[in-house]
Amino acid sequence: xxxxxxxxxxxxxxxxPDEHLFINIAEAIVSYGEQAMPSLQEKLEHTHDIILQxxxxxxxxxxxxxxxxxxxxxxxxxxxxxxxxxxFILAKDRFPNADWSLxxxxxxxxxxxxxxxxxxxLTPLDQVKTLNHIIYDVxxxxxxxxxxxxxxxxxxxxxxxxxxxxxxSLGLLYCIVAQRLEIPIYGIDLPNHFILAFCKKTEHxxxxxxxxxxxxxxxxxxxxxxxxxxNYLYELDIRxxxxxxxxxxxxxxIKKLLNALRNLEG
Numbered sequence: 001x002x003x004x005x006x007x008x009x010x011x012x013x014x015x016x017p018d019e020h021l022f023i024n025i026a027e028a029i030v031s032y033g034e035q036a037m038p039s040l041q042e043k044l045e046h047t048h049d050i051i052l053q054x055x056x057x058x059x060x061x062x063x064x065x066x067x068x069x070x071x072x073x074x075x076x077x078x079x080x081x082x083x084x085x086x087x088f089i090l091a092k093d094r095f096p097n098a099d100w101s102l103x104x105x106x107x108x109x110x111x112x113x114x115x116x117x118x119x120x121x122l123t124p125l126d127q128v129k130t131l132n133h134i135i136y137d138v139x140x141x142x143x144x145x146x147x148x149x150x151x152x153x154x155x156x157x158x159x160x161x162x163x164x165x166x167x168x169s170l171g172l173l174y175c176i177v178a179q180r181l182e183i184p185i186y187g188i189d190l191p192n193h194f195i196l197a198f199c200k201k202t203e204h205x206x207x208x209x210x211x212x213x214x215x216x217x218x219x220x221x222x223x224x225x226x227x228x229x230x231n232y233l234y235e236l237d238i239r240x241x242x243x244x245x246x247x248x249x250x251x252x253x254i255k256k257l258l259n260a261l262r263n264l265e266g
Contacts, residue, residue: 014056036063088100103157110134110139114130114181128215131178136221143217147165148167154168154260155169156169165218166218168260175196175253185198185199185215186253188247189243191233196216197215
């Protein structure tokens with residue numbers, strides 16, 4: 001950990017009039033990461049200088065973005081990529097004051113409800129019917145078209161609080177529940193949409209030939225086949241590609257979420 005005295009000295013220079021010198025000072029402060037946040041926030045609360053306020057807010061924003069990026073990189077570098085962790089990381093960054101203990105409990109209850117209805121005798125279609133019953137009938141989650149263009153509805157806390165979502169948020173929740181129960185359901189990267197693939201259990205990550213059928217989480221978990229995807233792409237005048245049909249790993253699914261958020265926020 002870097003010394004507090006050096007940080008204090010740098011903080012005393014945040015009103016440096018020379019912009020070129022200030023850039024170096026700001027970079028040094030930002031390099032402290034979360035350690036610098038209390039000093040920056042305290043100074044922001046007590047200054048009325050507009051230029052200094054802008055500088056302090058910019059440094060705070062840079063540190064927050066760096067911390068978020070680091071947390072996601074740590075998740076990416078793990079051997080097992082559970083979807084719940086990055087969904088919570090992103091949502092906590094956006095909504096730090098949400099009741100995260102309660103939201104975590106809500107997801108675990110959803111998983112336990114689904115687990116209580118599962119047994120080894122169920123076919124893949126029966127497993128999907130069970131998941132659909134728990135998610136859409138018992139817990140009343142539903143898709144609404146207006147959420148597609150509203151940033152907040154891409155975050156898992158909004159979905160858990162309102163029970164209303166878009167294809168991506170509902171699909172992420174569906175995958176979290178299924179994968180925690182070791183049901184091989186993965187995302188499919190469709191343009192302007194997000195559906196899921198139910199795959200055979202394999203020792204390797206499933207490929208196209210392992211897909212049994214597809215699921216539309218936005219439409220109460222309705223079952224789709226390859227022809228349905230082709231028809232959808234045809235309506236959009238998009239040439240079908242392999243990625244439109246094969247399962248995506250969870251890293252790619254989170255990249256899709258990040259891209260959706262970037263596009264909405266400009």
